[in-house]
Amino acid sequence: MENQLYIYNTLSRKKELFEPINPPFAGMYVCGPTVYGDPHLGHARPAITFDLVFRYLLHLGYKVRYVRNITDVGHLVADLDEGEDKIAVKARVEQLEPMEIAQYYADRYFVFMDSLNVKRPSIEPRASGHMIEQIRLVGQILDAGYAYVENGSVYFDVEKYNKTYEYGKLSGRVLDDLLSNTRTLEGQDEKHNPADFALWKKAQPEHIMHWPSPWSEGFPGWHLECSAMSAKYLGNFFDIHGGGMDLLFPHHESEIAQSRAATGHESVKYWMHNNMVTIQGQKMGKSLGNFITLEEFFTGSHRLLEQAFSPMTIRFFILQAHYRSTIDFSNEALAAAEKGLKKLLTAYDTLTKMLPENQPQAFLEECGGKIAELATNCYAAMNDDLNSPVVIASLFEGVRMINSAADKKEALSAPELQMLKEIFDSFLFGILGLKDEKGNDQHETIDGLMQLILAIRQKSRETKDWGTSDQIRDTLQKLHITVKDGKEGSTWTNE
């Protein structure tokens, strides 16, 4: 089957044919979290979006190196000139080592991403572990003449860069507008120009995170880490750079400028950006205080939540929207997602039960046109800029076929059933990365079952129906479940 993947490139604002620089290899860099708080629904979106890209590229047979960073230094609370490092602030408040904070929240991030069935990237580098690379990059930019040192800090000279190259082409901004619109802030005297940004900041005495450098004891600017680490692991020109749309400016714009100033050429072929999660029409974010953490979703412990929503419900909810659309949170929408996903998984179970034993390999050609069409539709949707909602719609078409066949209202041949299973295995589980969570509440189910069984047995004992009562106890014993009758009723243990 011919697979021509098109992805939307933010740089050109068009869908472009994906042609890796060095096939069959594909390199992808995605901006990861700043680890100073629990992951929320907003973090799930890019993680799942680029997990989808990762999984699909792997499915197509590319050898993918996926790098997603952990920001544990350099990301400031306010403006660089007087801002404080987020991690450092949290460390001071909680009386902990900064690295303790970073470690704690990075671990939490990994656990929650695992539960969302997000595959671990190939490399997850940390900014604090790449000081040498970052300092070297600052040196390169200085040597190229696109930065200047002022009082121990190094700033990127945006105006000079803009004379040779073009600053703002990713976000569509014009430098003159930026200059006139940039707010005047205290202590920006060091900058020659308000649009300039810091590559290296000299640490103030109260700062607890700092490293030695040729210019001062200090710390790197936020944009620097991604340029330095992507170049280290993917080279100076790589395929895909991803992240949230909110990072377009200034973060990605500045990354482009840094890399280009240092090397003289473009660093990224395709820029991909996922849209935001909104809540009541507003972006869900830290600054607005309207975010719901993933833990709160899983336990239902947030005042806006009417129930708990499982990781797969969250994943399905996110995949039901195209990644470049905003997605609005609501209890109703999530409940609908929960039911829809259940319908898909139940149909898959039904399908598995209908399959004959030892079914040989099926081939699309021998299947009916409708199954082949289904597979074609799934590929076409994925190839059209990762259109997961259309893939899901196609799978629901498969659900209808399966259920109709189970109802004996529509005939499906054995190869057709087998092919259908392969489509579900590839798309529902492999590419969309969904899975059946039934195992998770098995314990709950067994508890409920046992309560029911014991209640029925209790009734039979009350009517002195010892035959039934003993049959239940003996049968359970064979399943290694021991029933003990006490004064307060019966209890059970499972060896």
Place this chain on the structure above:
RNA sequence: GGUUUCGUGGCCGAGUGGCUAGGCAGCGGUCUGCAAAACCGUCCACAGCGGUUCGACUCCGCUCGAAACCUCCA
């Protein structure tokens, strides 16, 4: 104010210049001891006003409304 984007039925969400999106909810059937599930059928759309066109929800313009970014946020 600038940049980017969006406005689809009760809710969520795709898509296309003429041909069913899909899910959830509703309604009417089939099935069923009852219920559930499933299946079949069905109702409810394309912000407004102009323009281009044989034909626009889809292209263009304007109006109204919303969001993100321009300061940290995925």
